[in-house]
Amino acid sequence: MGGCLLALTLAACESDLGTDSTFPTSRRGEVYQTGNVPTDTIFGEGGLFGSSKSLQDDAGGGGGLGVNAYLWRASLDTLSFMPLSSADPFGGVIITDWYTSPDSPNERFKVTVYILDRRLRADGLRVTAFKQNLDVNNQWIPVTLSPSVTTDVENAILARARELRVAREGE
Template sequence: MARRNSLYSAFSGIALSLLLMGCDANLGTESAFPESTRGVVYQDGNAPDETIFGKGGIFGDSEKDLSDGGAGGGGLGVNAYLWRASLDTLAFIPLSSADPFGGVIITDWYSPPESPGERFKVTVYILDRRLRADGLRVTAFKQNQDTTNQWVSVTLTPKVTTDIENAILSRARELRVAREGE
């Protein structure tokens, strides 16, 4: 077994040496890619129309307007206005995760400074690429601290989530109006 490990180590060392020598061999030599065409490939509007990520690449077409039929563009998998409005509305709560392609924003637990014995957590689901009221769903959670310092879940009224959804939708409308006014 020891002989096998020493042969493996010797072979690995030789292979690594050859690899490093091969990398060094091309230093200082002319590249196969001519100097005159370097950096010109995507200049002057000659970028390819289609990529493996679709038209415009992974982040979308930079010239595309956000208001393309209410779809929101920008390469997001969801409506850009709803996405930005959700982040703006929940900016005071630390984020746990945000997936712009799946349209899910999950906040961390947040305790308001004026009431440290309660905490909130919000999850926002953006369900559509169009700016529509039914393209947004919010789930909110509340916990109160009991006398033994344990967190106990409290049921929130549906009005709380509706108020959050309305705040996000209002902000999204503001963003859209501001964008169209440009």
């Protein structure tokens, strides 16, 4: 019974399969060349991910990123010695896992970077850092870091972002 119903449904639709009445006849068979590509898409000028030219310029060529591409790349470069726990390029959050230096095995660090803007600006970046020391009972105890530590990390990221931007503009 189900097979007969399916066959009847397909037979009823068969007459419509050969024609496409919704597509404009003036565009049938038209070959698009450079400069002749239609810009009217269902997702608008920027496409599905909103990557219009103006947004790419603001984001430093970010293409599909939701944040500034220079700050994103610079953050990853600066923290590359630490293991990553999470990286969200659309939300602009990078979270490292705990890092212990081989030189000081009794302390470890963790960093979270928030990229807050699509523009390359100093106030578009916020870093939080955490430190823990190992006590005599092998328990990790939180230690308060100086605010200069997060400022130093932010400055290192911003300096790297400027280097990346200058290198790209020099291409």
